[in-house]
Amino acid sequence: MKANRKTGLVFFPAFDWAISKTHPEREERLLYTQDQVFEEGILDIEGLVEFNPSLATEKDVERVHFCVPKVDAVLTESHYISAGGCKTVADAVLGGEVDCGFALVRPPGHHAMRVVHGARGFCNINIEAIMVEHIRQTYGVDRVAIVDTDCHHGDGTQNIYWHDPDTLFISLHQDGRTLYPGSGFTSEMGGPNALGTTVNIPLPPETSKEGFLYVMDRVVLPILDEFKPELVINSAGQDNHYSDPITGMRFCAQGYAKLTEKLQPHIAVLEGGYSIEGALPYVNVGIILALAGIDYSWVREPDYDPEELRQSDEIRSTISSTCERLLEERQQCASKRKKYLEGDEFVQRSKTIIYDTDKILEEQKEMIRVCGGCAGVLKIDSYADTGRHLLGISVPRKACSTCQDIGRQWFEEGSIRRFDLVCLQDRVADAYEVKRK
Amino acid sequence: MIVGLDVGGTHTDVVVLQGKEIVCKVKILTDHENLLDTVCFGIFEATRDFKPQSIKRLVVSTTLATNAIVQGKTEPVGILVASGPGINPNGFAIGEHYYPVSGAIDHRGKEIASINEEEILEIGKKLESSNVRNLALVSKFSVRNPSLELKMRHLLADNFDTVTLGHEVSGQLNFVRRIATAYLNAAVAGISRNFYEAVRGCMEHQSMQTPLEILKADGGTMTQESSTRYAVETILSGPAASVMGILAFADRTKEEVVLDIGGTTTDIAILVEGVPLLKPLGIRIGGYNTLVRALRTVSIGVGGDSWVRIEDNILKVGPERKGPALAYGGTEPTPTDALVTLGLVKGGDRQRAAQGMQRLAEQMGEGVEEAAETVISKTCDLILEAVQALVDRVNQMPVYTIHDLLEGRVIAPTGMVVIGGPAKELAPHLQDRSGWPVQVPPDYEVANAIGAAVARTTCQVTVLADTDRRYVYAPEEGHMDIIDWRARTEDVVKIAFRLLRQKALRLGADEDDLEMELLEDYEFNIVEGFYTVGRNIRVKAQVKPGLIRPYREAAV
Ligand SMILES: [Zn+2]
Numbered sequence: 001m002k003a004n005r006k007t008g009l010v011f012f013p014a015f016d017w018a019i020s021k022t023h024p025e026r027e028e029r030l031l032y033t034q035d036q037v038f039e040e041g042i043l044d045i046e047g048l049v050e051f052n053p054s055l056a057t058e059k060d061v062e063r064v065h066f067c068v069p070k071v072d073a074v075l076t077e078s079h080y081i082s083a084g085g086c087k088t089v090a091d092a093v094l095g096g097e098v099d100c101g102f103a104l105v106r107p108p109g110h111h112a113m114r115v116v117h118g119a120r121g122f123c124n125i126n127i128e129a130i131m132v133e134h135i136r137q138t139y140g141v142d143r144v145a146i147v148d149t150d151c152h153h154g155d156g157t158q159n160i161y162w163h164d165p166d167t168l169f170i171s172l173h174q175d176g177r178t179l180y181p182g183s184g185f186t187s188e189m190g191g192p193n194a195l196g197t198t199v200n201i202p203l204p205p206e207t208s209k210e211g212f213l214y215v216m217d218r219v220v221l222p223i224l225d226e227f228k229p230e231l232v233i234n235s236a237g238q239d240n241h242y243s244d245p246i247t248g249m250r251f252c253a254q255g256y257a258k259l260t261e262k263l264q265p266h267i268a269v270l271e272g273g274y275s276i277e278g279a280l281p282y283v284n285v286g287i288i289l290a291l292a293g294i295d296y297s298w299v300r301e302p303d304y305d306p307e308e309l310r311q312s313d314e315i316r317s318t319i320s321s322t323c324e325r326l327l328e329e330r331q332q333c334a335s336k337r338k339k340y341l342e343g344d345e346f347v348q349r350s351k352t353i354i355y356d357t358d359k360i361l362e363e364q365k366e367m368i369r370v371c372g373g374c375a376g377v378l379k380i381d382s383y384a385d386t387g388r389h390l391l392g393i394s395v396p397r398k399a400c401s402t403c404q405d406i407g408r409q410w411f412e413e414g415s416i417r418r419f420d421l422v423c424l425q426d427r428v429a430d431a432y433e434v435k436r437k
Numbered sequence: 438m439i440v441g442l443d444v445g446g447t448h449t450d451v452v453v454l455q456g457k458e459i460v461c462k463v464k465i466l467t468d469h470e471n472l473l474d475t476v477c478f479g480i481f482e483a484t485r486d487f488k489p490q491s492i493k494r495l496v497v498s499t500t501l502a503t504n505a506i507v508q509g510k511t512e513p514v515g516i517l518v519a520s521g522p523g524i525n526p527n528g529f530a531i532g533e534h535y536y537p538v539s540g541a542i543d544h545r546g547k548e549i550a551s552i553n554e555e556e557i558l559e560i561g562k563k564l565e566s567s568n569v570r571n572l573a574l575v576s577k578f579s580v581r582n583p584s585l586e587l588k589m590r591h592l593l594a595d596n597f598d599t600v601t602l603g604h605e606v607s608g609q610l611n612f613v614r615r616i617a618t619a620y621l622n623a624a625v626a627g628i629s630r631n632f633y634e635a636v637r638g639c640m641e642h643q644s645m646q647t648p649l650e651i652l653k654a655d656g657g658t659m660t661q662e663s664s665t666r667y668a669v670e671t672i673l674s675g676p677a678a679s680v681m682g683i684l685a686f687a688d689r690t691k692e693e694v695v696l697d698i699g700g701t702t703t704d705i706a707i708l709v710e711g712v713p714l715l716k717p718l719g720i721r722i723g724g725y726n727t728l729v730r731a732l733r734t735v736s737i738g739v740g741g742d743s744w745v746r747i748e749d750n751i752l753k754v755g756p757e758r759k760g761p762a763l764a765y766g767g768t769e770p771t772p773t774d775a776l777v778t779l780g781l782v783k784g785g786d787r788q789r790a791a792q793g794m795q796r797l798a799e800q801m802g803e804g805v806e807e808a809a810e811t812v813i814s815k816t817c818d819l820i821l822e823a824v825q826a827l828v829d830r831v832n833q834m835p836v837y838t839i840h841d842l843l844e845g846r847v848i849a850p851t852g853m854v855v856i857g858g859p860a861k862e863l864a865p866h867l868q869d870r871s872g873w874p875v876q877v878p879p880d881y882e883v884a885n886a887i888g889a890a891v892a893r894t895t896c897q898v899t900v901l902a903d904t905d906r907r908y909v910y911a912p913e914e915g916h917m918d919i920i921d922w923r924a925r926t927e928d929v930v931k932i933a934f935r936l937l938r939q940k941a942l943r944l945g946a947d948e949d950d951l952e953m954e955l956l957e958d959y960e961f962n963i964v965e966g967f968y969t970v971g972r973n974i975r976v977k978a979q980v981k982p983g984l985i986r987p988y989r990e991a992a993v
């Protein structure tokens with residue numbers, strides 16, 4: 001047996017790490033997946049290469065996040081390994097050692113936003129974003145698409161790339177009115193400098209294979225074609241599965257494999273998925289085979305019954321009208337952008353962020369410079385009920401000189417009498433500067 | 438007295454040991470067409486001056502199973518495979534009588550689909566009418582629950598000579614390898630049984646009462662009676678014999694590299710505190726990955742007779758061999774010729790060797806002796822590069838816990854033991870170029886036979902407990918029992934050691950040689966909803982490869 005596409009795997013179940021003993025994110029989450037992967041003999045297949053994860057560095061993290069009070073305070077070893085595992089796969093793909101790769105790592109990351117006061121949705125740091133920025137820094141890749149197929153809205157990834165016109169973020173998820181984190185509606189399309197590069201497709205509970213694949217064909221693949229990314233990343237959460245204990249969808253292993261085959265991601269990264277016996281072993285095998293271009297037609301759950309999982313007409317029509325509305329709303333991005341350019345130089349938004357895992361509440365004020373020459377300099381004033389107060393300034397990777405100057409000025413003006421820490425994330429210089437109380 | 442016999446590609450070596458002393462060494466030519474004669478004659482030649490009653494142990498390492506597999510001279514096997522969901526089992530077809538059948542077990546050992554009796558009986562009839570006498574019955578996850586394999590055996594066993602069950606060949610997870618391993622075991626089971634019974638017959642003819650033991654690929658021995666059930670474990674025992682022979686000279690406090698430099702190839706192994714490293718899953722043979730426990734040896738195409746030439750202005754050594762060295766009537770220069778030219782090896786035609794070196798020297802723009810030195814250095818460097826690559830691979834083995842990733846053991850050898858034809862002459866050069874002390878043990882030319890003589894019985898058990906489902910299961914032993922819902926890892930470890938001990942004694946181990954160790958122990962909670970309902974405990978233990986008692990103590 002031989003892989004049609006050379007596929008790199010980092011398989012790191014972290015058997016000695018858990019949020020708590022009965023938390024869904026616990027030691028044996030990937031145990032049965034490992035059993036299935038080992039038993040199928042997948043690691044013996046020619047063209048499938050297994051790597052040990054490397055460790056991400058503080059610098060990798062600071063390219064993406066403002067960690068409060070500092071990186072080491074909000075991360076454990078498991079997070080450095082999880083993000084490092086993604087980097088290892090990325091290096092194998094970008095270095096040409098393999099054609100594509102899958103980082104089967106935990107803990108996940110797609111709920112981690114740019115500012116990190118603690119863990120939310122089981123995530124501390126955004127492992128995909130850390131990987132993507134590592135890729136950009138090391139290999140000079142510019143346009144990247146991240147397609148998030150976890151059942152929960154990838155609000156962390158959306159937050160990080162909200163203002164970045166070079167990163168297309170597409171999330172398919174269970175409707176935010178019915179599930180954590182309660183966001184991800186079609187109207188969320190990106191900041192003033194990046195309108196249209198955030199795409200949200202909320203799906204009704206009980207959406208099945210048919211619905212997911214319809215959305216792929218109708219929305220995801222056409223938008224990808226139009227964006228022309230150099231690299232496609234899949235946040236491959238597996239909690240859309242019909243047996244998942246914390247969600248309400250009806251997706252299956254065959255569906256995940258088919259979706260992967262259609263998407264053909266360069267790199268897939270495991271996100272959620274908590275049906276550790278009934279779903280993960282089969283879904284992961286399906287994804288690995290689909291990535292490698294090997295026949296996956298025999299992969300199915302022991303209790304799989306396509307009749308029982310059939311999608312109702314009502315769900316079908318809800319999905320189709322969501323897709324049409326989305327495509328229509330996208331038409332208006334250009335005119336909205338024009339209005340922004342004609343309007344105020346700075347645009348503000350405020351929001352409240354809940355860290356459900358660590359029980360923290362954060363109040364955020366964000367200001368972006370509307371810029372015709374770059375992604376715009378960003379300023380975040382963040383106060384958490386831990387008592388910590390951050391001023392974070394982010395100068396984007398391809399910032400124009402005006403935005404760079406403004407960023408520097410904001411950083412210098414930021415007073416450590418008012419803030420506990422003032423940080424400048426300078427992506428032009430690939431540097432991170434901090435002033436502390 | 439104990440006797441060790443190792444069948445090699447060219448020669449078969451036999452030694453008789455009295456205590457730590459070699460009282461007889463015999464080297465005869467191997468007749469691959471008639472291996473039985475070779476073995477029986479070897480035993481006879483080595484032991485004829487001694488009283489049969491004084492022979493207390495006799496171990497043979499043969500190429501029987503290896504040759505049968507590599508040359509395709511095995512017996513036909515009917516193989517029935519119950520895969521259930523996963524990878525399409527048609528991709529794993531092996532042999533001419535391969536039948537995917539219905540039935541499935543899942544990763545926790547639940548039978549999720551039963552077999553179809555009619556289907557099985559139908560296949561049985563077909564196999565009988567094709568005159569297939571050996572069966573291999575394999576299901577996915579049979580190491581979690583053997584029920585499908587047992588049911589198939591129940592339906593078919595009466596009508597076949599040998600039956601190999603997947604869960605008995607290994608406790609490891611890997612369905613594809615289990616299929617190949619069970620198939621190969623069945624394919625050589627009959628051949629092995631006949632052969633070793635015949636050897637035993639020869640021994641009885643000479644009035645030798647000692648049981649016959651057979652060396653396995655993991656450097657351990659088993660009795661002749663076990664060799665049918667575990668026939669496939671005797672493949673590729675040759676490299677293991679050499680490593681075991683060197684073990685007596687290894688430093689039990691260090692990590693060392695072992696080299697067996699032959700004419701065509703050099704075998705490399707690693708010893709950690711006197712114990713050879715094993716392959717992670719199993720050995721590869723005849724194009725098949727198997728679950729056969731084996732020493733982790735690597736063979737590279739560099740040896741005393743490797744072809745030396747200049748290609749694109751670069752000096753090349755091997756991997757081809759064009760025949761013997763010039764000094765011994767060959768046609769192309771070799772590392773041996775370099776040694777002969779420099780006077781390091783006495784014997785052979787030094788003039789012819791030097792002529793060969795002269796040819797190379799001209800192309801390299803060097804003097805003859807300089808060229809010979811360069812050839813030797815290059816040969817040593819190729820070997821040392823392969824050593825480093827093996828060490829790197831060992832250190833890059835996948836790990837699955839944060840502890841192992843951050844604090845796992847890193848192998849860093851600090852010494853070398855070298856045997857084989859040019860061992861003595863290459864040793865100083867290897868020492869120079871590696872910076873490690875290099876040892877050449879005495880009697881190194883029969884280290885393989887010594888290794889067979891002094892290797893102890895080895896084996897491994899895997900024990901799984903599921904306290905939610907209240908069972909404990911040791912697949913290789915076919916042992917299934919109920920277990921208390923409160924059982925913890927230490928309870929399962931106790932069961933593992935008990936089973937391991939029984940198994941080792943059954944395979945012929947001496948009570949004194951049971952150096953048992955835990956290889957792996959994992960305990961996971963089984964959570965349903967938000968409640969812990971039980972534990973999934975996994976334990977592996979082994980009798981590690983090593984030497985029988987008197988020789989163990991002789992070690993440095
Ligand atoms: Zn999720």
Ligand SMILES: [Zn+2]
Nearest residue numbers: 371374400403
């Ligand atoms: Zn700008």
